[in-house]
Amino acid sequence: MSYYGSADYRYNDDLALRMRDIKKGNLDLGWLKAGTESRKFAAENKKRGLTYMDLNQGSYGYDDLPELNRKTDVWAYKVASFTEEAMSRQWDATTDVPWNDLDKYERSDEIEIAFAQLCTFFTEVELIATDLPAKWLWRMNNQFSEVKHFIATQAMDEARHAEVFRKRALAGGVGLMEALPQTEHSLKAILDGDTYSEASAFMHLLAEGNVLTMFRFSEFISPTPVDKRIFQLVMQDEARHVSYGMQHLKWIMDHAPEQKEQLHRALDEGENVTINQFDAALTECMIVLAGKGTRPEQIQEGIKIVGNMQAKQITEYFHRLERAGFAERIPRSKFTPMMADLGIGQGVKAAL
Amino acid sequence: MSYIAPKDYAADPEIVAKILRTVSGQLELDWMKRVGEPAAFRPSQPTRGLTLDDINQGGYAPDKLPDVIRHNFSMAPRGALLPPGLPSLGYRVNRKSDVWADVAASLFEEAKSRRWAPARDVPWAALDPVPHGEQHELALRQLATGLISTGLVCCDLAASWEWRMNQEFHEIKYLLCAQMFDAARIAEAFRKRALYGGGSLGVDSRPLGELLKSVFLSETYPEASAAMNLLVFSWVQALGRHWAATATNAADLYLGTQLAQDATRFLSYGVDHVRSHLHARPLQAEALADHLDLCENAWVGTLGAPEVIEPLVLLSGGFEPVAAFYARTADEYFRRCDAAGLGDRRDASALTSFLRMLQGDSR
Numbered sequence: 001m002s003y004y005g006s007a008d009y010r011y012n013d014d015l016a017l018r019m020r021d022i023k024k025g026n027l028d029l030g031w032l033k034a035g036t037e038s039r040k041f042a043a044e045n046k047k048r049g050l051t052y053m054d055l056n057q058g059s060y061g062y063d064d065l066p067e068l069n070r071k072t073d074v075w076a077y078k079v080a081s082f083t084e085e086a087m088s089r090q091w092d093a094t095t096d097v098p099w100n101d102l103d104k105y106e107r108s109d110e111i112e113i114a115f116a117q118l119c120t121f122f123t124e125v126e127l128i129a130t131d132l133p134a135k136w137l138w139r140m141n142n143q144f145s146e147v148k149h150f151i152a153t154q155a156m157d158e159a160r161h162a163e164v165f166r167k168r169a170l171a172g173g174v175g176l177m178e179a180l181p182q183t184e185h186s187l188k189a190i191l192d193g194d195t196y197s198e199a200s201a202f203m204h205l206l207a208e209g210n211v212l213t214m215f216r217f218s219e220f221i222s223p224t225p226v227d228k229r230i231f232q233l234v235m236q237d238e239a240r241h242v243s244y245g246m247q248h249l250k251w252i253m254d255h256a257p258e259q260k261e262q263l264h265r266a267l268d269e270g271e272n273v274t275i276n277q278f279d280a281a282l283t284e285c286m287i288v289l290a291g292k293g294t295r296p297e298q299i300q301e302g303i304k305i306v307g308n309m310q311a312k313q314i315t316e317y318f319h320r321l322e323r324a325g326f327a328e329r330i331p332r333s334k335f336t337p338m339m340a341d342l343g344i345g346q347g348v349k350a351a352l
Numbered sequence: 353m354s355y356i357a358p359k360d361y362a363a364d365p366e367i368v369a370k371i372l373r374t375v376s377g378q379l380e381l382d383w384m385k386r387v388g389e390p391a392a393f394r395p396s397q398p399t400r401g402l403t404l405d406d407i408n409q410g411g412y413a414p415d416k417l418p419d420v421i422r423h424n425f426s427m428a429p430r431g432a433l434l435p436p437g438l439p440s441l442g443y444r445v446n447r448k449s450d451v452w453a454d455v456a457a458s459l460f461e462e463a464k465s466r467r468w469a470p471a472r473d474v475p476w477a478a479l480d481p482v483p484h485g486e487q488h489e490l491a492l493r494q495l496a497t498g499l500i501s502t503g504l505v506c507c508d509l510a511a512s513w514e515w516r517m518n519q520e521f522h523e524i525k526y527l528l529c530a531q532m533f534d535a536a537r538i539a540e541a542f543r544k545r546a547l548y549g550g551g552s553l554g555v556d557s558r559p560l561g562e563l564l565k566s567v568f569l570s571e572t573y574p575e576a577s578a579a580m581n582l583l584v585f586s587w588v589q590a591l592g593r594h595w596a597a598t599a600t601n602a603a604d605l606y607l608g609t610q611l612a613q614d615a616t617r618f619l620s621y622g623v624d625h626v627r628s629h630l631h632a633r634p635l636q637a638e639a640l641a642d643h644l645d646l647c648e649n650a651w652v653g654t655l656g657a658p659e660v661i662e663p664l665v666l667l668s669g670g671f672e673p674v675a676a677f678y679a680r681t682a683d684e685y686f687r688r689c690d691a692a693g694l695g696d697r698r699d700a701s702a703l704t705s706f707l708r709m710l711q712g713d714s715r
Contacts, residue, residue, distance in 0.1 A: 003565050003566050003568075003569040004566075004646060005559075005562040005563070005565075005566055005646065005649060005650040005653060006562060007649075007653060008649060008702075009649050009652040009653050009656065009702055009705075009706065010649070010652075010702045010705050015652070015653075015656045015706075015709075016709055018656060018658070019656060019709055019710060022658075022661060022662065022665065022671055023671050023710070023712075025671070027658070027662050027665065027666075028658045028662065029658075029662060030555075030658060030659075031494050031554055031555045031658055031659035031662065031663070032487070032490055032494075034494075034552065034553070034554045034555045036552045036553045036554070036555075037552060038550055038551070038552040039547070039550065039551070039552070040549065040550050041547045041548055041549060041550075041551055042548070042549070043471075043476060046477070047472075048471065048472065049469070049470075049471030049472035049473075049474070049476065050470070050471055050474070050476050050544050050548060051471050052540070055543065055544065055547050060547055060553070084469075084471055087469040087470070087471060087537070087540075088469050088471065088472065090464070090467040090469070091464075092401070092464040092465055092467070093402075093464070094400070094401035094402055094403050094461055094464065094465070095400070095401035095465065097401075097402070099394065099395055099401065099402040100394065100395065100398055103394075110384065113384050113387060114384070116387075117383060117384075120429065120432055123429040123432075124427050124428055124429055124432070125427070127427055127519060127522065127525065128427060130514065130515075130525065130529050131427075131441075131514070131515040132515070133511075134510075134511040134512070134514040134515040134528075134529075134532065135511075135515040137507070137508065137511040137532070138507075138508035138509070138511045138512040142501075142504050145504060145539060145543075148504070148507065148508075148536065149536040149539070149540055151511075152507055152511070152529075152532040152533050152535070152536035153533060153536070155511070155514070155529040155532050155533065156529045156530060156532065156533035158529070159460075159525065159526040159529035159530070160464065162429070162522065162526070163404070163460075163526060166407065166429060166522075167393075167402050167407055169391070170391040170392075170393050170407040170412060171391070171392060171393055171394065171402060171407070172391075172392065173390060173391070173392040174387055174390060174391070175387070175388045175389050175390050175391035175412070175431070176388050176389075176391075176412070176429055176431045176432040176433075177383065177386060177387060177388060177432065177433060178383060178386045178388075178432060178433040178434075178435055179426065179427075179428030179429070179432045179433065179434055179435060179438060180435075181435055181436075181437035181438050181439070184426045184427060184428070184438050184439050184441075185355075185357065185439055187426075187427050187441065188355055188439045188440075188441050189355040189357070191441055191442070191515075192354035192355040192442075193354065194354055269355075269356060269357065271362070272357050272360060272361050272362060273357045273361070275361040275362050275364075275367060276357060276361040276364075276367065278367060278370065278371055280370070280374070280379075280380045280382075280383065281383035283374055284374070284379045284380065284381060284383065285383070287374075287379065288381075288384075294379075294381065296377065299377050299379060300377060303374070303375060303377060307375065334361075334362035335362075337362065338362050338368070341368050342368065342371060342372070342375070
């Protein structure tokens with residue numbers, strides 16, 4: 001036991017006297033004169049209900065929070081509306097996916113194996129986005145309750161993502177496949193971030209940004225409408241998490257630009273381990289799914305589609321850096337020379 | 353950055369060569385042969401959907417897990433093939449009997465299916481105009497202020513343990529995420545309730561803060577679970593019921609009902625978890641009992657604090673109904689402790705002395 005309360009209430013005369021007084025009807029009522037600010041709060045839009053944004057007034061609001069425990073370390077533009085959106089868009093992997101419909105669609109063994117490998121990867125990575133937010137949430141000051149609430153919604157979202165991909169892998173006939181060591185090193189690097197902002201830049205912006213692009217791509221290459229439905233559901237959550245990461249980075253750029261070098265160093269390493277994530281099983285399962293098989297012409301088609309997706313991951317990441325006011329990162333990015341080495345740098349440049 | 357990769361992969365010719373091999377169409381495809389246990393699970397009841405219990409079969413089920421996990425400290429999902437080279441992610445809670453409850457998977461399913469959003473599901477307009485006297489309204493805002501603190505700290509507590517748990521216990525980790533979500537929603541809903549209309553927050557309660565600190569700083573997860581799920585949520589559930597029972601309008605009725613419903617999930621997990629823990633490790637009963645002694649003492653401080661008991665007196669129409677409410681709440685809590693395998697705690701508890709004091713019995 002690390003904390004012992006200040007009084008032993010078994011032997012406490014104050015408590016006994018107080019209870020005797022209250023019993024007689026002699027209430028103290030000091031709490032009625034709390035002296036806290038009284039304001040008129042109402043829903044601005046009745047259809048949307050009473051939101052955090054409606055409560056953002058006076059001493060109850062978040063706009064004028066001081067830099068106590070550094071608001072800049074956690075805050076993001078629009079965080080209250082991200083939280084409200086998360087609360088209103090909850091869904092259920094058990095009932096919102098038409099699992100029984102899987103039997104209606106024929107899939108070749110190799111397609112189902114490739115999809116099972118993709119689902120194994122997603123099951124593996126999604127829980128990092130519960131562990132990392134949970135690791136930091138309880139260390140944040142309760143004055144930042146809108147951020148803490150957002151993080152709690154993210155933990156729930158990601159638990160549901162891990163759940164839905166596990167269920168899909170175990171409903172398809174193949175089961176789970178092999179875990180990916182390179183990916184795990186990337187997850188470890190995220191979890192071990194020195195500060196919340198470093199971890200957020202790596203996880204929300206870079207890693208979840210990559211996963212968001214993969215979700216869009218996976219919807220496109222999904223073997224059945226059931227799988228498309230899964231990706232539609234997870235995508236909207238993931239987009240919210242990436243947006244938070246981008247708006248948190250933008251907040252830092254606007255309020256604590258001296259942190260840029262620290263974030264550069266974190267992303268230097270984040271990009272480094274991301275490059276190592278080029279894992280044969282992950283890339284190849286997407287190629288097989290995109291080409292719809294393993295015949296040479298199917299492989300060639302798959303390579304073309306997956307190559308485009310990977311270039312898109314980089315261009316979207318660069319776009320997000322720009323929108324967050326961190327465009328100076330792009331020339332320093334480890335992805336830039338790598339893309340040039342692979343001959344797809346021009347494509348990335350053109351996309352920018 | 354704490355974790356530094358062993359090399360600069362951007363300058364690693366092996367990686368570029370590997371990518372170029374793939375791009376030129378030379379796929380390895382070895383991974384296609386590394387298939388685990390086949391599984392094609394379907395909903396046992398189609399209308400209920402595909403639940404975690406439906407997929408917890410064969411090698412994917414938790415029942416064959418050893419009590420102490422020694423084979424996997426990575427994020428690899430339970431049942432996946434584990435190749436060499438998986439790193440440790442540093443999980444510190446690796447004993448199944450420290451976290452497990454069979455009911456956890458069903459409770460996670462329930463948490464998702466009973467989702468609600470305070471912004472739009474609470475009929476806020478029912479509070480226009482304030483449907484009761486000013487003191488009644490101030491009393492509700494004071495209790496709401498305490499519930500905000502309680503929600504925030506319980507959210508913190510679930511978070512502080514979730515990330516330390518081994519991934520083999522993913523059902524428990526999912527449930528703790530749902531607890532974080534539910535507890536944050538308590539804080540949100542009652543903050544909105546306190547501030548709605550011409551609202552304001554009440555005073556902070558030091559004794560409540562001490563109770564929450566005692567719970568938050570529990571040394572082990574079983575102690576934290578017993579203190580939060582069994583003790584704190586016995587109080588929260590009782591408050592929810594009382595809030596609903598004394599409601600003068602649809603908004604408060606809804607809030608009280610939802611609070612009691614959400615609190616019940618914490619309680620169910622707490623009872624089943626402590627019971628499983630003590631079944632596997634009966635010698636831990638004393639440690640849990642010691643911890644609950646201290647937390648019950650802090651709970652008495654909270655129950656006797658003017659900013660807690662007096663609003664209840666105002667809402668309930670006098671002292672006697674509150675004394676009865678406290679006695680009922682304590683009785684339910686003691687029954688839950690008993691059901692969880694902690695035995696009859698009545699005789700040893702500071703709560704019992706307090707209840708006697710309320711009844712005018714000075715024994």
